Amino acid sequence: MEDLAYSPHALINTAPPMLELSNVYGIEEVHALRYREGKGGRLSSERIRGKEWPTNGSSVCVNNESPNENRCHSTEAGANALLGINLIFLWLFRNHNYLADKLHELNPCWGDDKLYQVARDINIAMYQHIVYHELMPAVIGQKYLEKNKVIFPGHVHVDDYDEDLEPRLAQEYVLATRWFHVLQEGRINLYDKHGKMFNQLSVVDLSLRTGALTINNTIEGATQGAFRQACASTDYVIDPEMGERSLGRLQFVSDVMAADIMKTRDVGLPPYNRYRELCKLPVAEHFHDLYQWMPKEVRLQDN
Incomplete structure (x- = not known):
């Protein structure tokens, strides 16, 4: 019990640690089934002025202005939250149904479940390609990703899946992304x-x-x-x-x-100094020691 008293909080996070579009398909099977149309491999949708939208029905859109703004996705509540999240959800939602329709044209003998699963796999793969090969190289650099074998140069397909490796996400990564x-x-x-x-x-x-x-x-x-x-x-x-x-x-x-x-x-x-130690960098003994690692304009502003 003494050890537990000094342990950091153990948080329960229901978000999966993989880029598998749980915001579109749900994190549990019961959610996934509820969002499906049940035919053609499609997600349930409605059409407004010729454009496809998720079914309406959630009550979380408290900022809607009546009477003209009356829609709220009846999917994962987070899809209605911030604008960027909402846009990405809508693009990938529509892309799934586009893929399902095209797959049905090419394979009219396929049933609903196969069309759904294959469209889902392709949609996830497209999203992962955007993240790993377009977004992350712009953020942290192509060479760094290749060096750490996150992506591989010249390879169209790489199968380095390790079934013994448990997918996890470091808290540092989650919090560092708030730098965005x-x-x-x-x-x-x-x-x-x-x-x-x-x-x-x-x-x-x-x-x-x-x-x-x-x-x-x-x-x-x-x-x-x-x-x-x-x-x-x-x-x-x-x-x-x-x-x-x-x-x-x-x-x-x-x-x-x-x-x-x-x-x-x-x-x-851990505090900033601890991470500097882990990276084998000098640590600050006093607060003013931090100035030498701050951008020049920050130092001038503080002084």
């Missing part, structure tokens, strides 16, 4: 298919507001904006919209960066 807050612009530009900007919206004001995506060409404009609008700089500065109004209308004021730091303490991560 500095890359987020507070406002999203909406563009038409020709690249002409027609509107600009506050990102945080679209949290828990799925209904807004269905009107005024918002989903189409935000999708174009996702690849036309540049992200913010890779520095230590966060957009005030993201840092101080992270939940939009649900929260009058917030401090995302302070909350991110507090999350590391809540899960019992």
Whole structure:
């Protein structure tokens, strides 16, 4: 019991540690079955003005503005949360049904379950390719990924699966990804298919507001904006919209960066000096020792 008293909190995390689109397909079989249409390998959907949407019915979209904004995905609650999560969910949801339809055309003898499973496998593979071969090389570098055998140069297909290795995710990785807050612009530009900007919206004001995506060409404009609008700089500065109004209308004021730091303490991560030791780097004996490792502009601002 004495050892337990000094142990960091053991957290239970229901999110799977793999990139398997649980936000689209659910984390349990009962969820996966509920989201399926039951024919053609498709996910349950509805059409609005010719566009496919998940079925409506959840009550979590508390920021919807009546009467025009009346949709909320009846899928995983998190899909309705933040704008970026919502967009990725919608793109991959629609991609699954597109794949299922094409597979059915090519293989009319396949049943619902096989069409669903194969479309799901292809959808997951496409997502993983984007993450491992397009996103992560831009974030941490192609050479680093190749050196650590995360990806392999010149290989179209690599089968290095180890059934004895238990998939896990380090808490450090989860918390370090919150650094992406500095890359987020507070406002999203909406563009038409020709690249002409027609509107600009506050990102945080679209949290828990799925209904807004269905009107005024918002989903189409935000999708174009996702690849036309540049992200913010890779520095230590966060957009005030993201840092101080992270939940939009649900929260009058917030401090995302302070909350991110507090999350590391809540899960019992070691202090900064300990990580410097692990990396065989000099450690700070006094707070002012940290200045030598801070960016110059931060040192000048503090002084």
